[in-house]
Amino acid sequence: FPPSADQHKAFSTCLPYLTMDSLCVSTAVLPHLKPLSPYVDPLVEVLYSVMFPAVNALIYSMRNQELRDALWKLAQWTLF
Numbered sequence: 001f002p003p004s005a006d007q008h009k010a011f012s013t014c015l016p017y018l019t020m021d022s023l024c025v026s027t028a029v030l031p032h033l034k035p036l037s038p039y040v041d042p043l044v045e046v047l048y049s050v051m052f053p054a055v056n057a058l059i060y061s062m063r064n065q066e067l068r069d070a071l072w073k074l075a076q077w078t079l080f
Helices: 005-033 039-061 063-080
Strands: none
Touching: 005 039
16 A cells, blocks of 8 residues: 555654653663673663753754755765
8 A cells, every 4th residue: 555644644653752752762771781880870770861952953843844855965965
C-alpha cells in the first residue's frame, strides 16, 4: 500500500518522541553497562543538563522548513 498523508503525519509526529526516548534510555543504561569510574557520573550529568534540552529543541524545530533548509545548506558548506 502506498503511504497516505495520515501515515506520514503520524510518523513525523512520533519520530521526535522516539528519538528523545531512545536518548533518555541510553543514558540511563550507560552507567550500568560500564564499570564504575569517576568519568561516568559527570558525563551523564552533562547529557541530562545540556545535551537533552539542545537536542530536544533542535528536533522539534526541524518541523520548520526554513530551518531544515538552512541546516542542509550549512551541512553542505561544511562538508564540501
